[in-house]
Amino acid sequence: MGIKLVAGVAALVLAVPLLIGAGVASIVSSLFGSSSDTSGSPTCTLSGAPAGSVAGLTAEQTGNAATIVAVGKQKGVPEPGWVIAIAAALQESQLRNLHYGDRDSQGLFQQRPSMGWGTPQQVTTPGYAAAKFYEHLLATPNWQAMSVTDAAQKVQQSGFPGAYARHEATARAIVAAVSGVRCQPATAGTGGCDNIQAATAAAATAINYACGQRGLPYVWGGNGPRNGDNGFDCSGLTKAAYAAAGISLPRTADAQYRAGTHVPDGQPLLPGDLVYYGPPTHIRHVGLYTGNGKMLNAPDFGQTVQIADYRRPGDDYAGATRPAP
Known part of the structure; x- marks a missing residue:
């Protein structure tokens, strides 16, 4: 500069x-x-x-x-x-x-x-x-x-x-x-990374961070380049995204689900909410909701950090939490 x-x-x-x-x-x-x-x-x-x-x-x-x-x-x-x-x-x-x-x-x-x-x-x-x-x-x-x-x-x-x-x-x-x-900001969001909208500065920072990781590979147990890994797993990505916003999350998807403030069923999701999948007794996956029915996530082996639909026919969606300081 x-x-x-x-x-x-x-x-x-x-x-x-x-x-x-x-x-x-x-x-x-x-x-x-x-x-x-x-x-x-x-x-x-x-x-x-x-x-x-x-x-x-x-x-x-x-x-x-x-x-x-x-x-x-x-x-x-x-x-x-x-x-x-x-x-x-x-x-x-x-x-x-x-x-x-x-x-x-x-x-x-x-x-x-x-x-x-x-x-x-x-x-x-x-x-x-x-x-x-x-x-x-x-x-x-x-x-x-x-x-x-x-x-x-x-x-x-x-x-x-x-x-x-x-x-x-x-x-x-x-x-x-x-x-x-x-x-x-509008609370609905566009779902993409070109026009990020969020209701709080922390959520916007988390989405911004996750957007910047698109294209990195899925790595089991991966915490991202800042921690010496060349990619992320699903909960490593969400943990790192909110760490960039000054909010500490547990390491695993299941622990994040249990520690978070749950969004009541039927209440609209906001960009920055964390969305979870699996039986409530053992959450297997987490993504970062970006609005317009989309999420950022690290899906699975052989795939990369990407934007995807957060709901699909036959999925095992379990609910959402809303991280806060």
């Missing part, structure tokens, strides 16, 4: 009013991905009058800024953290979701897949990128006592550590302008 600006925001000449008309649509698209299917679109509303406009921001930049703030709210990050994140994104990408950068850097924060920030698809998903930025910020001791530039540098590890300071005033103005937006 490093200097990505080729021209300062101040060099742009248009003053674009924020959070009206198409601006809200841009925020929706930026926060939860774009899709021609709007049946599962999230709802964004204004909780208060925006403080005005910020000179030089395009609709794309406005939407990405609102995404960063909305994710910060969702994760319980206090307002100074939003300013730090906006300043970092201004420096790294001019608040644009770039699909290129220095070496393999991509996205709003120029996060590098080779450095463990996520897959290329993940780091170019604005909501995911913002969540990862905040994850690292919150893990930084005493970050709230630091200057904006020092806190941003702790996360970004840039070769130009003082570069974020120049964006502090603009970042504060942007936060003031977009902080009145509230976005609530």
Whole structure:
């Protein structure tokens, strides 16, 4: 990560009013991905009058800024953290979701897949990128006592550590302008990895993680590459997915079923729920529900981590649990 600006925001000449008309649509698209299917679109509303406009921001930049703030709210990050994140994104990408950068850097924060920030698809998903930025910020001791530039540098590890300071005033103005937006994701979900929707940040993180493991082989007892294995078994995948969200699960499918908070029969499933198969006395398989009747799972020998229908004729579906911190 490093200097990505080729021209300062101040060099742009248009003053674009924020959070009206198409601006809200841009925020929706930026926060939860774009899709021609709007049946599962999230709802964004204004909780208060925006403080005005910020000179030089395009609709794309406005939407990405609102995404960063909305994710910060969702994760319980206090307002100074939003300013730090906006300043970092201004420096790294001019608040644009770039699909290129220095070496393999991509996205709003120029996060590098080779450095463990996520897959290329993940780091170019604005909501995911913002969540990862905040994850690292919150893990930084005493970050709230630091200057904006020092806190941003702790996360970004840039070769130009003082570069974020120049964006502090603009970042504060942007936060003031977009902080009145509230976005609530649709709970139905699309079932795919291109437009991830979840009702909680933890569920979204778990789905994001599992999506990034697609194509890895089924391995009996496998816990994934981070633990020295080249693949997963079913419960290894779900355990690792929720570990990425800070939630510890038991190791086996049967133990996960018994330890979890069960979704009552007849209640709609939400993306992020764990779905189980087998007789209740001995659960044999678990998957991660992604919405629209789909799940991510590591099915069996000779297969890979994949998206599949969570219900099939004649299956032995046993029920679902909803992990929570």
